[in-house]
Amino acid sequence: MLAYPQIDPVALAIGPLKIHWYGLMYLIGIGSAWLLASRRLNDFDPTWTKEKLSDLVFWTAMGVIVGGRLGYVLFYDLEAYIANPLLIFEVWKGGMAFHGGLLGVMLATWWFGRRNGKSFFELMDFIAPLVPIGLGAGRIGNFINAELWGKPTDVPWAMVFPPYSDPAQLARHPSQLYQFALEGVALFIILWAFSRKPRPTMAVSGMFALFYGIFRFIVEFVRVPDAQLGYLAWGWLTMGQVLCLPMILGGLALIWWAYNRGPSVTRTTP
Incomplete structure (x- = not known):
């Protein structure tokens, strides 16, 4: 069993200000992501300035x-936030959903593309390899x-998380590190390598959706589901897995469409 490194969640405190x-x-x-996007910018569109990329x-x-x-x-704890709406602003305590963030990025990308003469998937293909960072x-x-840890286990790399996080003090899968690795x-390696060669529009986006969905779906088997939700069906299906299924299917559909819809615009990368 590995020792959990006791890292203070507060990196820096200056009076009442806590970072x-x-x-x-x-x-x-x-x-x-901004630094890597700057490196790819000229290949994406030589007419784009660093200011436009910053936007x-x-x-x-x-x-x-x-x-x-x-x-x-919306997906994980709606009742609690309806009861106390001010909790929405306490983001330093965690409580961010990847799938909600993805929808937010998609909406922002669509809006920005319309204003700058780029299609939705042109921009999404450009952005996708940067997201894993x-x-x-x-x-x-x-x-x-010390949140979102895994199920109890006896694997050699299991960890016991702090009592304030896990009162049961059980040795658990460090599922956060599994997700970091995958x-x-x-x-990042898969998307960066795949996007180094010209690909049909939508192919890179499809690869992102497919492999993120697969990786997340797998790790959910050893990760404890959110307490307020538990398992949704069959004693093992979690909300994360439910939300990943459309990503896997959508990723496969995008890749198929990218390579089978006939001539299409391709993108070049470093």
């Missing part, structure tokens, strides 16, 4: 934050917060 690692992970993810990053970041929070409220950073934030590292 949480969870929030810093979002900044790291967004900043890293895209800003609006998609707003989509992540607003969509992620509202997604958690933020996903990986977010899972590290979950790990530092949704962050593995997904």
Whole structure:
């Protein structure tokens, strides 16, 4: 069994101001994505300026934050937030839903594309390989917060999380680290390698949806579901898995359509 590293969720405290690692992970993810997008910008569109890229990053970041929070409220704990709406603003305590964040990014991308002469999937193909950086950073934030841990296990790398997080003090799967490895590292490698060659429009987006859905669906088998929801069916199906099924099917459909709809615009990458 491995020792859980006791990391203070507060990275820096200046008087009443507290900067949480969870929030810093979002900044790291967004900043890293912006740097990598800058590297790809000339291949994506030589006419685009760094200022236009900054605008895209800003609006998609707003989509992540607003969509992620509202997604958690709607998909995972609506009754609690109706009872106390002010909880919606306490984002430093966690409570962000990837699928809500994805919908937020899609909406922001559609709106930004309409204003800048780009199709929805042109922009989504450009953005998709950058997303795993933020996903990986977010899972590290979950790990530092000692939240979203896994089921009890006797594997050698099991961890006992702090009593304030897990009063039962059981050795558990560090499922946050599994998600970091799959949704962050593995997904980044797959998408970055795949998108280095010209691909039909929608193919990169399809690969993202397919592999994120598969990775998340798998990890949900060893991750404890949200207490307020539990299992939705058959004693094992979680909300995360329910939300991933459309992603897997949609990803397969996008890849098939990208390669079978005839001549299409392709994108070039570094």
